[in-house]
Amino acid sequence: MSQTTIEMVGVNKWFGDFHVLKDIDLTVAAGERVVICGPSGSGKSTVVRCINRLERHQSGLIRVDGIELTDDDRTVAAIRSEVGMVFQQFNLFPHLTVLENLVLGPMKARGLSRTDAEARARRYLDRVRIPEQADKRPAQLSGGQQQRVAIARSLCMEPKVMLFDEPTSALDPEMISEVLDVMVGLAEDGMTMIVVTHEMGFARKVADKMVFMDAGEIVETGPPEAFFANPGSDRCRAFLGRIL
Ligand code: ADP
Ligand code: MG
Secondary structure, eight states, X not given: OOOEEEEEEEEEEEETTEEEEEEEEEEEETTOEEEEXXXXXXXXXXXXXHHTTXXXXXXXXXXXXXXXXXXXXXXXXXXXXXXXXXXXXXXXXXXXXXXXXXXXXXXXXXXOOHHHHHHHHHHHHHHTTOGGGTTSOGGGSOHHHHHHHHHHHHHTTOXXXXXXXXXXXXXXXXXXXXXXXXXXHHHHTTOEXXXXXXXXXXXXXXXXXXXXXXXXXXXXEEOHHHHHHSOSSHHHHHHHHHHO
């Protein structure tokens, strides 16, 4: 029996009068890789942002590694410390070197010494295949390299689960695969992941479970073979027809 890392049950959220998430049920087991796709505006980002309280859900239950997400700041902090997040924009500190970007979190939030934090940072720079970029500033790197730094920065916090929100959609086409390759490597190493992406080649390779969202609902979910071969809903079939 595998452990449940993320559990969302009947999650609803409104932005004012706009019902953005409608009864979202989603479970992610430890080591499982879930890929979420769906049209722009369907609520994909809001789902992942609710998991680490970048957005607040209004009803239903969200549990991460057994901790229920409530308004209590301590539970929010506890959950954030287990969840790594990578966005479309890299959000690196521009005035700091790559290495400094990576040691900050572990020193401040995890209490690591500089020596230990640097050792860890170099280990994860190796993992994302840019050990030679440690002393550069973000602006000296390509977009693909910057996104790999952002992934390494999350990994330096040694999270239990990684959330990726369209991590390659701001990249020039020739840089997409270098970032996806790193993510495939993470998946192969057993990282628990939720990935919002339209990169369906990546999804076929790593997803244990596909989720299709439309208009704030999870319309369809299932293993990738069935999902791609025989989508159960017209909305999902139409969407896949547009992007494949
Ligand atoms: P997706 O990631 O699937 O493109 P989002 O989760 O970003 O969708 O957004 C879902 C819907 O919620 C969109 O219609 C978007 O305009 C709206 N929305 C997102 N954030 C806010 C916000 N802070 N205030 C009001 N509406 C929002
Ligand atoms: Mg989005």
